[in-house]
Amino acid sequence: MCVLGLGLIGGSLMRAAVTAGREAFGYNRSVEGAEAARFDGFSATTDLTEALAWAAEHDALIVLAVPMPAVSLLLGHIKDTAPDCPLTDVISVKGAVLEEVRAAGLLDRYVGGHPMAGTAHSGWRAGDARMFDGAPWVLTVDEHVDATVWAQVMRLALDCSAVVVPAKSDEHDAAAASISHLPHLLAEALAITAGEVPLAFALAAGSFRDATRVAATAPDLVRAMCEANAEQLVPTLDRALELLHHARQSLVGKNSVAELVEAGHAARTRYDSFSRPQIVTIALGEENWREELAAAGRAGAVIRSALRGPDSR
């Protein structure tokens, strides 16, 4: 495989894939990142053409692991040098990447991916071979996806000890807006609000530290994911604002936040008891396989060991 971008996620992916016995070659734009990877014993270059030529020669799976704004440029190079390689990505929005891939004419070899893992840190050195252990890793099942490529990306995710969640790109983005992008905006607003109150930082303890943890993420990364998913994030943010406004009115008018607090507790309790049954019977490439996987993923089911597919029949 060929990993383009050796930051937190791409770097963790290199480590996890090599630990699982895979051959991997990495590209990073900055000399520091590529040198750090080589120092740790990995194959890496700052020469994009070299990396893509290697991928083309080995028919390697190419993984886009760069921030959203860099995707378009990389796709142009892939189209030139390695247009027939299977292609995936680990970017936190799926609709926007899908449109870029479509525009580049690379759709038939592409399956979108998003491992739901990370920390507030960034760069090669922040990576960890065990980053994906037990984490949900979304693979897209939009209408265009090819079963053979899907099987390859599924095996990569499973090799990294993740559990695979099949999902449509737009459904992924709506979910990501509510569980990832909205929490970022709330954490930023909370950090600012507290920072304006004398004594607040002096008293802040574990719960404030947890609640603002993601506000320590590099602003460019937060902007990239939120702004690329604006279409889904705006209605999600509006819903949260509606709930908070309603609670504000209730607190002022009735000195009660009962409605918000009870519904919030109930939702969190449902989350705690959310089960993840295993998908075992769906075979990749069979009739309606994409729709069946999307329905199973929506119901909470995950893939824990490789499904039968085109190569296994």
Next chain:
Amino acid sequence: MCVLGLGLIGGSLMRAAVTAGREAFGYNRSVEGAEAARFDGFSATTDLTEALAWAAEHDALIVLAVPMPAVSLLLGHIKDTAPDCPLTDVISVKGAVLEEVRAAGLLDRYVGGHPMAGTAHSGWRAGDARMFDGAPWVLTVDEHVDATVWAQVMRLALDCSAVVVPAKSDEHDAAAASISHLPHLLAEALAITAGEVPLAFALAAGSFRDATRVAATAPDLVRAMCEANAEQLVPTLDRALELLHHARQSLVGKNSVAELVEAGHAARTRYDSFSRPQIVTIALGEENWREELAAAGRAGAVIRSALRGPDSR
């Protein structure tokens, strides 16, 4: 000392104080809590009068460790049975408790307290003798407080391995609104919003779990703290809503959340580098000691070892 209420905080306090070599007697309304404490080797009763008679006999420090709605009733019994005992509390709002204590005529022996520690669990069994290790423990320095009582409560907090932060009650409440009560409301709204999106719980990982952790707190406890601090919480919530509305408009109009994200990151960075110098030169009971402690606390300073006071002169 006499601890009234053996839930998460009161129960942890019993354990920490006894571990530090103190004699402690506990009261709990429910038989289950008192029996669990006795089973673990502590002295505890469900008979409030027995507990308060013990406190009066030993001139013991009484600690109110019950939810806000139960405070008024307990103060009436204290006034009857143990009116001369030094009195503190561990409740998360300070202005509302102060008013109840004033109304009960017990102000001259009272110093408000609030250890900034806890978990999402509740009850005796959730307690931990190390709950307060390194945690900020606010002691109020409002105009009425007596230096001798203050010294007693300070020594209790230090015995529990906390660091003492002196603060005025109203400044504490404004800070608590921003670092504790607002985070609760945001977590509730986030849990509800995500719970309405198909696939969201299926994809949720560590950051969502952290961001909604406090939504697992029992609704009654969350309501008690938020509703008792409405006066400070409403303007704090309004500020957060203003920031989020502004970000929403910017996201829709300019596809940018730069302003919110950069200010949030800057605030969180300031929090990470917030230092806690030690208060050493202020002596309890000397001229302006309350004002000097309040100013030091506001600047981030804390008490790590007992200050000189009335008993040490």
